[in-house]
Amino acid sequence: MRFLLREFEKIICALLFAGMTLIGFINVVVRYATHYSFAASEELLTNGFLLLTVFGAAIAARRGQHLAVTIVQDFLPRPAARAVFVLSVILSVSLLAASAWFSGATLMNQLESGIRSYALGVPAWWYQIGLPFGFGLIIIRYLQHAAETWHPPQQTPQATPSV
DSSP: OHHHHSSSSHHHHHHHHHHHHHHHHHHHHHHHHSSSOOOEEEEEEEHHHHHHHHHHHHHHHHHOOSSOOOHHHHHHHHHHHHHHHHHHHHHHHHHHHHHHHHHHHHHHHHHHHBBBBSSOOOBBBBHHTTHHHHHHHHHHHHHHHHHHHHSSOOOOOOOOOOO
């Protein structure tokens, strides 16, 4: 269970990417074999890329590889650098929380209106439902990285092997 919680977004990204690759391959085969296009592939791939981007951002946030400009922070004295770090965490979490809230509001709007997708005719909220969760996951992973950056884990000295 610990593995699943720690690697959740990687598993989702791998499954999404494998599914998108399969859909793209099927589209190419259908196009060359029948001279018709698998029209729903565009809809599925576009929404797959959106989810792949959000869950990939969670991976980057956990690793500390998210987009950041730290040149100012690097030249500041330690107390000022820590203050800038806290401010950046607050602003980043606020932006991600707003993104989660607005994507949740869009999801509720799609549920209430009954809007359907253009190619497959499935409820549009099927594609939207992962976004608020994904943004929430980015917040969690970003805060995990921020906590590790604020309090780096202590390195325990290795015991000297007995000879």
